[in-house]
Amino acid sequence: MTKKPLSPDLLRIDAQDEAARIENWVLDMVGKRFRKKGAVIGLSGGVDSSVCAAICVKALGAERIIGIFTPERECKEETNELGRLIADHLGITAIREDITELLKASGCYERRDDGIRMSVPEFQRGWGSKVVLPNILESDRLNISNIVVRDLDGNEIRQRMNTRSYLQVVAASNFKQRTRKMMEYYHADRLNYAVIGTPNKLEYDLGFFVKNGDGSADLKPIAHLYKTQVYQLGRHYGLPDIVLNRAPTTDTYSLPQSQEEFYFSLPYYHMDIALFAYHNGYTPLELSTYLSITPEQAERIYRDIESKRRMVQYLQSPPLILP
């Protein structure tokens, strides 16, 4: 059987059918399997959490949904505003929990800054920072990250990170996702609601989530959808344009950091096709033709996908137990 040539059309879904399918599944899971009364969703202002919220509203009723914002001092205010917009648009209760004091108490900022200083000794508190992976298309240097810092005058320094520094910065930053998730579980537990996980297929498959952070949930309604498909559902649900047009970010570092910079090294609509191609037996040559890159670059992408998937199988399984 000849495969169809790669194109965005291969990812197109019937949004109405798919929405209905997921909504029924959510009701079944929350009501029957978990015996819970509603759902809690962390609203980041991004399309994933917004679509999850829309699904749950249709499935369970707006009065049974709670949206939670968890801003902290390094968050952009825009995130909060977008989250609130979605909550109002869907007619759900919104709870705002500022987690800055929590992050200070756990030593998140301090420990992260110590990690940065292992690479940039002159780094000062209050400077902006973000972690960037090299573009996989440009080189084979996997897993060598750079830290970019910006001082108060706007000067930027870009520095390669050694392993210790990278691990420290990421481990400390992970307090943010975990603290957010703890807030979601707190509200869910007191109300006997389910916690919704918002990773999409790209994130779920490639491990772009924090264990016991955004990777934790009672159910994951869009883990089977490519990012392109999530946007399709977003349009189906009539989400505000400003949410649909916003580029995906990580909202973890104090400098704006796109997901592309931190983890994917390709824009999401290309990563979707690459992952689809990988899962459906397309050769690197076929991928390279579609993306207008060299076959070597396409091979690097496949190797990157493979190594990420290898690592993520542990993140996705329950704790290993001896039989």
Next chain:
Amino acid sequence: MSNNGNDIKGKMREFVKNNFLYSSEIEDISDIDSFIDRGIIDSTGVLELIDFIEETFGISIENDEVVPENLDSFQNIERFVRSKL
């Protein structure tokens, strides 16, 4: 006029149907099915049941009355509530 059994059972069925999201299952539960065996009630489910019964029928359930004979089926609840009214 006696407080007939259907009233109590009817209210209980309505409560269980409205309070748990899986309402399609409710029709499927007979008057004598054990809630626990059917998996409808777990530890916090019991508490919810107790709270509702006390508030709706105006009775007070003592700790040592929190036993399956009194609470674990529509029929048991009806019998128990009638005995307290």
Next chain:
Amino acid sequence: MEFNKNVLYMNSENEVERIIGFIRNNVVERKKEGLVIGLSGGIDSALVSALCVRALGKEKVFGLVLPEKESNPVSRDYAEIHAKALGIRYEVNEITRELEAFGAYEKRDSIIMDLYPEYLPDKHRIKITLPGNILEKDGLNFFSLTIDDGKKVLFFERLKKHQINGIFAATDLKQRTRMMHLYYNAERMNRLVCGTTNRPETLQGYFVKCGDGGVDMEPIAHLYKTQVYQLSRHLGIPPEIIDRQPSPDTFNSQVGDEEFFFRMPYDKVDMFLYAWEHGIDMEEICNVMDLSKSQVERVLRDLTSKFRSTKHLRELPPSLLACR
């Protein structure tokens, strides 16, 4: 299938070797440099840390002691004694400040104050319990709050659902905060977080999701509590830890696992769990354990109900992904 009072007895050294192999394989396969363990001063974490040291050597095991203001002071002492005896590096990190920032104490205390306005958090002690021993008297599970002033009981009342949910949501923050610290240390050192949940806890859902249940590996989740004791004695865990009453160590008024969760002593829990798992028939259970049919029935009913209602805690969160 055989069922008798000695059915849980194992060959200690063989079992230790088996668990050590499991620990080593996991660390090696995942290319990690060692393990991080939360040390509670209780027997489960003591056994797990001893096994990890046997498996990997003491340099590759890092202990974290994470007390808060309501922890039993003995927990921290015992944890430190044992860590020193094992020769592992460890850190003591009080999490009270964080719990205060979460409002964990405050949220719980405001629920209590609604019930008993005279409650004084700094002077009074609280605990939550289930009804008594289920073998002695049948009864469904409900939670009661006890407030005492160190000398006498001031308040005792059954809790409503929204009250117990609110209280547990607040106290579960303790276990989840600990999880965050375990992972911070594990991730910065490229290590795995090792869990300490045993078999009855696992199968009955006696752990906090994303708390003490949120770990990378569970080396004793297959062991009945009786077997935890057996292996602990075999490995020379300090007697004060072995003899300590097992408890969640969540409330400032001491409450044991029996009062708080199982409603039976551990040796009975183990036997019932074994019988239930292996489909031992009713008559045999009654004979071996010297109990009546109605006693056995009510325990099995409780066991099944707890297993079923916590099933989702042992599984991956469902999604619509097809099988990989």
